[in-house]
Amino acid sequence: MSSSKPGPQPGRIDQTNVSRSFDVHARNYDKLVNANPGYHEHLRMSAKRMGIGGDGAGLRLLDLGCGTGASTAALLDAAPQADITAVDASVEMLAQARRKTWPAHVRFVHGNAEELERVVTGPYDGIMAAYLLRNLTDRNAALRSFRKLLKPGAPLALHEYSVADSARSRAVWTAVCWGVIIPMGRIRTGSADLYRYLWRSVLDFDGVEALTTRMHATGFDDVRVQTVPGWQQHIVHTFLGRSPGVPPTADDPDAPTPPEGIDLTKD
Numbered sequence: 001m002s003s004s005k006p007g008p009q010p011g012r013i014d015q016t017n018v019s020r021s022f023d024v025h026a027r028n029y030d031k032l033v034n035a036n037p038g039y040h041e042h043l044r045m046s047a048k049r050m051g052i053g054g055d056g057a058g059l060r061l062l063d064l065g066c067g068t069g070a071s072t073a074a075l076l077d078a079a080p081q082a083d084i085t086a087v088d089a090s091v092e093m094l095a096q097a098r099r100k101t102w103p104a105h106v107r108f109v110h111g112n113a114e115e116l117e118r119v120v121t122g123p124y125d126g127i128m129a130a131y132l133l134r135n136l137t138d139r140n141a142a143l144r145s146f147r148k149l150l151k152p153g154a155p156l157a158l159h160e161y162s163v164a165d166s167a168r169s170r171a172v173w174t175a176v177c178w179g180v181i182i183p184m185g186r187i188r189t190g191s192a193d194l195y196r197y198l199w200r201s202v203l204d205f206d207g208v209e210a211l212t213t214r215m216h217a218t219g220f221d222d223v224r225v226q227t228v229p230g231w232q233q234h235i236v237h238t239f240l241g242r243s244p245g246v247p248p249t250a251d252d253p254d255a256p257t258p259p260e261g262i263d264l265t266k267d
């Protein structure tokens with residue numbers, strides 16, 4: 001008698017194989033996100049909310065799950081002189097990112113955000129992870145490893161869909177996915193698998209309360225949440241936290257400024 005252990009169904013995308021699926025969809029990724037109103041603006045908002053000091057000169061920043069570089073561009077906009085390391089597990093997404101024009105202080109690295117010790121060396125002055133955490137298998141371990149890479153008091157910004165706490169947000173998300181994102185993905189790429197995974201994984205992901213609790217539990221201080229405008233209001237959020245410790249003093253010219261006014265509004 002064979003023992004049947006539940007596991008991923010063949011052909012079904014889940015957190016164990018999602019990067020391979022991004023490989024397949026990489027060539028069309030930018031076309032799809034460019035058609036999403038506010039996508040780039042919201043990433044820039046999250047990067048700015050990190051409160052990185054000045055123009056970022058002398059600072060080291062990490063963009064985890066950088067994809068084709070949209071979040072990297074947002075970090076660069078917030079800190080134009082910072083050294084930015086952008087990491088992704090999908091070779092093809094990275095290839096798309098590298099085709100763009102970047103200053104010499106931005107570099108792209110192939111690697112798994114769940115094995116960062118093999119990929120990068122800290123400490124960093126800030127980490128951004130846009131639309132990444134939901135795709136990881138052990139989110140708590142990943143968050144702990146992000147925290148360990150940060151200097152004392154340095155910010156983490158998780159830019160993520162989070163709808164579980166609001167019936168309205170779940171309904172809008174489902175309507176946008178099945179009315180726009182999934183059909184558009186099918187038309188552009190011939191396959192809607194990644195976009196059905198997107199819909200399902202967001203519904204299954206932490207609500208605002210669960211994710212803020214998770215951030216506290218994995219050692220982050222000063223955890224705050226702010227949403228974005230547009231159809232994504234109360235659907236996409238910036239989750240900010242800081243590694244414990246004293247941030248650089250205010251008279252330090254490189255000191256990060258406090259994040260802008262943060263609301264913890266939920267509907």
Ligand SMILES: C[S@@+](CC[C@H](N)C(=O)[O-])C[C@H]1O[C@@H](n2cnc3c(N)ncnc32)[C@H](O)[C@@H]1O
Nearest residue numbers: 022065066067070071088089090112113130131
């Ligand atoms: C939705 S895309 C977001 C890309 C980019 N941050 C943006 O905002 O447009 C998610 C990215 O996370 C990457 N990813 C998923 N799991 C990963 C992992 N374990 N380690 C590193 N990257 C991962 C995927 O390959 C994909 O490029």
